[in-house]
Amino acid sequence: MRLLPTLFVLVTISTTALACPSGVEPAFDRMIMDSTLIVRGQVLSEIGDNQWNRQNEKQHWSDVLIERTYKGASSGGIRVSWKEYLGCPRARVHKDDYGLFFLRASGSEFVLVDEEYGKLAVSRSQDDSEGLDPSVALERDFKRAIQNDSGRQLIEDVLLLGSLRRPMETAELRALLPTNDEVLESAVHLALLKLHDYSELETSGRLVETVPESRSFHLPEQEAASLRAQVGTEIERIEDPRQLSILQRFTLSSHVLLRESAAYAVRHLHDFSSVRYLIRLIDDISEETRIQAIRGLQELLRPGVEGYGWIPGTPLNGKEVTEEEVIARWRAWWQEEGESKYGK
Numbered sequence: 001m002r003l004l005p006t007l008f009v010l011v012t013i014s015t016t017a018l019a020c021p022s023g024v025e026p027a028f029d030r031m032i033m034d035s036t037l038i039v040r041g042q043v044l045s046e047i048g049d050n051q052w053n054r055q056n057e058k059q060h061w062s063d064v065l066i067e068r069t070y071k072g073a074s075s076g077g078i079r080v081s082w083k084e085y086l087g088c089p090r091a092r093v094h095k096d097d098y099g100l101f102f103l104r105a106s107g108s109e110f111v112l113v114d115e116e117y118g119k120l121a122v123s124r125s126q127d128d129s130e131g132l133d134p135s136v137a138l139e140r141d142f143k144r145a146i147q148n149d150s151g152r153q154l155i156e157d158v159l160l161l162g163s164l165r166r167p168m169e170t171a172e173l174r175a176l177l178p179t180n181d182e183v184l185e186s187a188v189h190l191a192l193l194k195l196h197d198y199s200e201l202e203t204s205g206r207l208v209e210t211v212p213e214s215r216s217f218h219l220p221e222q223e224a225a226s227l228r229a230q231v232g233t234e235i236e237r238i239e240d241p242r243q244l245s246i247l248q249r250f251t252l253s254s255h256v257l258l259r260e261s262a263a264y265a266v267r268h269l270h271d272f273s274s275v276r277y278l279i280r281l282i283d284d285i286s287e288e289t290r291i292q293a294i295r296g297l298q299e300l301l302r303p304g305v306e307g308y309g310w311i312p313g314t315p316l317n318g319k320e321v322t323e324e325e326v327i328a329r330w331r332a333w334w335q336e337e338g339e340s341k342y343g344k
Contacts, residue, residue, distance in 0.1 A: 020088035024230075025163040026117035031102040032134050034113040037072035040126070041065050043097040044077070048084070056086035061109070062093035064101060068126070070134040072103075081109045082119075091119040098124065100138075123149050123157055139164055146172045155187050162191025170197045186227035193234035198243050201235075205246070205262075208232045209255040235261040244269050251277045256286050263289045267296030275300060275342035279334050282327050294326060303333070 032038065041064045048060030062080045069075070080101065082093050091112055093101075100120045103110035112118025125148040127140035142161040149157055158173065173192055177200065179185050189204045207228045217226040235258070238247065247269070250262030263281055266274045274296065281293035298310050309316035310330070312323040321329075 020085065020090075022089070023116055025159070026114070026120060028135060028138065028164050031114050031117065032071065034104065035071055035102045036105050037074055037078070037101075037103045037110060038070040038134055039064070039066045039072075039074065039078070039101050039103070040068040040070070040099070040122070041101065042067065043093055043095055046093065046095045052086055058084040060084060060093065062095070064093070070137050078103075079109045080119075081106060081111050083115070090115045091117065093119055097121065120160070121156070122160065123153055125149060135164065135166075139168060143172045146176070155184050158184070158187045158191050162187075162194040165194050167196045170195055173197070174199065182224035183227065186224045186231065190227050190231050190234060193231060193238075196240070198238070198240060198246075201238075201243060201246050204231050204235065205250050205253070205258055208235065208258045208261065209253060211255070211257050213256055215257065229257065232257045232261040236264040238265045239268070241269055241271065244271055244274070248274060248277045251281060256289070259284060260286050260289045260292070263292035263296070267292045267299070270300060272300060272342065275338065276344075279330065279338065279342075282330050290323070290327075294330065297330060 044063045044065050046060060046062045049058040052058060060082050062082065063077055064080055065077050066075060080093050080103065082091065084090070084092065091114075093112075097119075098121070100122050101110075102113045102118045102120075104113050122141070123145035125141070125145040127137070127144045129137065129140055132140070139161065142157055142164070145157040146154065146161065154176075158176070161173070170192060173188050173195075174197075176184065176188050179188075186207060189200060189207055192198075192200055193204060208231050211225055211228045211232065215229055217223075217229070219226060235247070235250070244266070247262045247265045250258050251266060253259050253262070259281065263278070263284075266277060278293040278296045278300075281289050282297070284290050284293065294311060303310050308314045309321055310326060311321075312326050313320050315321075316325075
């Protein structure tokens, strides 16, 4: 399992400042596993506290009319208990809301298995199949919605399908391209990468190259740029060696984010053909790119003992080497022997 470096992106939202940790997307596999009941339905009523308690919380109860059950056994209506947190956006189950609910039993009531994504607003379009595994049923529902919806709901459908994060047929997504809607285009490319469809990878890279170097976004005005920054993060995750040549070309980009993303992916594909690409990045302006390049070279070539002297901070001749010394050492190696072996 690879650990991904954190991509720091400042997102400015024109609402109350976020005061609590927030996930990027629903973790469907975990929510399905943790749920004793998964349903689709409409909120008929809601009651709750009027005052914040000492923990800055309000308790609410909502009655949900079940339209369809994906997991567990229930029909008619259920009561969902949920909390509202001061300054902390979490799922809210208000009267007249329609959505998917991922729940576990708590006495005679149910609670959301995930306070942020346990209730998802979804399209009313759905597939008619019955008796399917919940993840397959959700996939079919999201695909049906993509075929039927437009505007903002279509974008939400695309993002939800991508959040399933598993290989699947993606014809419904690819049929949306090309489009003049920059947000929809970005959402489709993001979803394709999450679903391991790399047929549009070259174009995805070009989209990443449009991301402002500041990586600071004001939403919703710059939603397309924000989604394209996430496309860069998904490029980091690529583990398919068939995409190596494209990823290697991405390391030559003039755009910092695309080079960072590609350097991480190329490093972890561990192919000697990447040596000549990684050596170009050891003095990149991005510290993260430099780290990935130096680490990638060390992991491929295994110079010295434990990489001593070839990675910043490791000992050499009784002292820790600096990054500048490491870069100079790799440059000398490339000129003396590396280029003749790996330069073509």
